[in-house]
Amino acid sequence: MSSYIDSILLNSYKNLFKVALTNNQKRELLTPISSHNSQNLTLRGYQSEVISHVYEKFDAGKISILLYAPTGAGKTIIAAKIIADWVNQGKRVLFLVHRGKLVHQTRDKLSKFFGIEPSIIWRDFYEPDYSNPVQIAMLQTLQNRELPPDIDLVILDEAHTGSYYKIWQRIMVCYSGGVVALSKTKFLGLSASPWRSKTDQGYCHIPTKTCPQCDSLIANYEKICPFCGYIFDSEKKNVRATKRKFEEILSQEQQQQFRFLKVRAVNAYNKCKPIDNLDNLFEQEFNYNPPMDWYDGLIFNNDSEIWGIHVQHYWRYLLEIIPNPGSPIAKEQIQGLIKREFKSAIQRATEHFQKSFTQKNVSPQEVKFRVSERIASLINYKPWWIILDLKSPPDANYLDFTYKESRFKYESTFALKPKLLQAQMELIGIAIGEGIDYHSQDEAVIEKSIVTVKHAILHKSFSFVKSFVGRLNSTAKLRVWNGLNIREKQAYRKWQEKNNSEISENTEVASSAIKQVSEIEVKSQNHVNQNDEIIDRDNLFKLLSGEINDVKANVNNSNTTSVKNQPNLILFPERRANTSTSTVENPNPHNLRVWEKVASNKPDSPAYNWCGRITRMHPTNPEICYVNYPERKSLLNLNATEISCRFEDLRRI
Incomplete structure (x- = not known):
């Protein structure tokens, strides 16, 4: 071939x-x-x-x-x-x-x-x-x-x-x-x-494994068996303490010292243990602090092809081992660890972007802005649905199709790059696992939690909200956060800012994490930060580079193009579909009714050429209905044929 x-x-x-x-x-x-x-x-x-x-x-x-x-x-x-x-x-x-x-x-x-x-x-x-x-x-x-x-x-x-x-x-x-x-x-x-x-x-x-349900030999990266649909448990891939080329220029004594540092860093990652005491351990053993360059690629070896994938693995590890990851101290620590581990990779990417944008006759300020934006998108936390190339958490019944679609895309793209294919599919597997956890929460408990938090915010009991949310797991936090409307989220944010809360969050993320420097909104003449506050271009560049933490100004409601990529109350971008529906003038623009035949009005959707029927309306959201597509079973081999759809995304047939 x-x-x-x-x-x-x-x-x-x-x-x-x-x-x-x-x-x-x-x-x-x-x-x-x-x-x-x-x-x-x-x-x-x-x-x-x-x-x-x-x-x-x-x-x-x-x-x-x-x-x-x-x-x-x-x-x-x-x-x-x-x-x-x-x-x-x-x-x-x-x-x-x-x-x-x-x-x-x-x-x-x-x-x-x-x-x-x-x-x-x-x-x-x-x-x-x-x-x-x-x-x-x-x-x-x-x-x-x-x-x-x-x-x-x-x-x-x-x-x-x-x-x-x-x-x-x-x-x-x-x-x-x-x-x-x-x-x-x-x-x-x-x-x-x-x-x-x-x-x-x-x-x-690529390595293979045997499906325990159908005994088929399949690729080791498969999260869902393509033969029988068996779902494998999520497993974090361990890394190896492999020898790096630069070790050859070190003296024998330095090589031993570097191996001391690397083995402990790799073991800490594999066992999900804290990594922040490496400096102290090294100093106690050798009576000096290790060179900062030794930390560059210490765990992931700075693989130029898949370092962006490794960033997402490292994010998830740091969020597990660092307490109160939304606090200012933890935020600074995570940012430092990310930049320290991927220092060379970030530098290479920066040089590449600078060269690329400079050739397009862009002004120096614009080059700096665009490069900062691209780098931030590479090193920011990506929630599971962003990894799956979706804008918001999909319906539970859609996960299987999304996985097959992602597998097909990456197997097609990286057919001759097995290492990159395996790395990408392992990340897809983690995303699918997080998606399954997201949809496996007890609905009754989630609904009660949402009502409790809404009631507390209404009565300005924000300390209770902080305590109550702190007892939930990360997935439940995300579901509760997505159940709030915009006003409730803004009220809680303002209370956090005023009280310097240890658990911070932003417009895009829900679970404990870090407010990344890349979340900005770009306007034609002004740039807006995550609170829709106007900042000028010079301050924007300072914000991106970390020289300033925040810029205060007035709210501007003009049209914007959002560029949002980061983590922070709780670690995942919020689901826009769950925002308040009071602002929607006509949630059902085509006046569709139950049992009418419909199809998607988006040509790039697989349901564009299907024929489905509306089975029921959403009990609380007038924008959403449920459609039964027989093609989901006949073409996609999915047991569930009913999915939730927005009226605005449907057409009568």
Whole structure:
């Protein structure tokens, strides 16, 4: 197969089919032609669909395709049908295998269903007939034979193994003329397991694990088994105290001292223990403070590809081990630890952004502002739904679809970067775990807590609110915080600011954390901080750099473009959908009613082409209703077909 892979997910067979595509090249239109000998063969729906997809991609100019289908999906039948279609168009096909069993199996299917008697290139058979339009060859035998001439399609079975034979490179060069992008011959690989743990097999080498429910071998990063839907427990990935290159320039004594520091930092992270006493431990042992550069990448080794992912892991660790993470002292401590651990990575990113923005003829002040904004977005805490690329916490029934969508996106994007794929999917797994926790709270308890906090704020009993919220876990805090309206949140914020509360929070975050310097609102002439207070550009730059902590001014209600990325009462961005509905003039603009047929009005939504019915209205929020989409079960294999939707996002059909 070629080196650049783009993937397409087919939802027909438990969402498990995948076609991996490479290299554009225009070709004549290819359409499947049914053979008169194939009347006794009835393809399954997903088999017909995947064959059509393969032809569509060939017709679109793709040269090399990897077809991924699970064991038992009938890859031999699919291959036989494709061979028959090409033969019926006067084409010549070479089918490659590496096991004798596959030779007999493919030959039988071609003969039984399509009346095709192929030529066999294998030592167990007589001399092959190279004039035959279909050649079935053993890779091992073909290594010592002449290649069949004038082949239009090469099919490689068990491609995750066969592509590692030396003869495969010879085949690719021979039939493509040495330039795959200009090849007239098409290449199709078949595999049930393209992701392998062995380095001499597969296309993405990643660790695997066995699902305890269905015994399927799946990628180690999977949070939800793609075969049976089993949900794995969330596990924090441990890091290793690996040796770094700069240690080579240290003396033997310094190397021992650095290892002392690194091993303790890594162990503290893996065991979720405090890290703030490392300086004291080192000084007690060696009678001096360690150089600050030793802390740079001390735990995560400053991996340039995935350091942004490591930032999110480090955030979650620090929020666990630092008490009262919303207090000013803890806030300063977390900011310092983040910048200390990722110092070099932040510097590299800063230089990259500065160079990029400078080339766009942007003023120095604007460059500084944009660079600060981009860096802040990289090092800020991201709640679970932001990691899943959503604007607010999704409905519980939507989590499974969101996970599959994220997996498809990252497997497609990072198909040839297994380390980056695994790191990204591990973070997605953590986000899904946090989402499950978010929706697993007792609804009755949450509702009572919201009512209690609302009543206390109404009567200005803010000290009670602080005490009451402090007894809740982080997920319950988030649910309660999202249950308050804007006025209630603002009232609590003002009380916190006035009383220098130890538990601080901001517009975007709910759980104990830090107010990041990146939360700003950019206006055409003025910049507004998290309390909608106007600040000038010079003060904004000071705010971003940490030179000042706050700027006081008047409230301006003009239109703004928000840039918000950080943590702080409670650690996650608040859910805009739960704000007060009193400001909505028409919550149901299309006057939709129960049992009317509807679909999404957003073209990029999967529900845009679906047909659903409104089953009920939300009991308290007039903006929301519940829609039953049968396609969620038939296309996405989800048990729950009902989801909550905003009226403004629906259209009558």
